[in-house]
Amino acid sequence: MFKFLSFFKKDTSDEIQKMILIEEIQNTNKALNAAYMGFNNALEPDMIDCYIYEVNSIQKRYKFLIENAKSLGITYDKTIPCDLTHLSRSSCNVSVQSLL
Numbered sequence: 001m002f003k004f005l006s007f008f009k010k011d012t013s014d015e016i017q018k019m020i021l022i023e024e025i026q027n028t029n030k031a032l033n034a035a036y037m038g039f040n041n042a043l044e045p046d047m048i049d050c051y052i053y054e055v056n057s058i059q060k061r062y063k064f065l066i067e068n069a070k071s072l073g074i075t076y077d078k079t080i081p082c083d084l085t086h087l088s089r090s091s092c093n094v095s096v097q098s099l100l
Helices: 014-041 045-071
Strands: none
């Protein structure tokens, strides 16, 4: 499929892999927001540098995940709540437009 999910067994369904990718995008988005908050509140020059590196790192991961989602044709509307614990199409709108 693609590098990020290459550790999955071959019998893992595409739908589950897509759901996991969406969850990773959501988690990365939260981490990016937290890094921006840390940067905005940092006072020491060393901490500012740390947050700059952290934001850059998370942005690269986010870009990687979004590119993989695009290549799979995944779209996702983050305004619609998504319950990934049930892994069914009815519980999550597998539609990444607002993230792109």
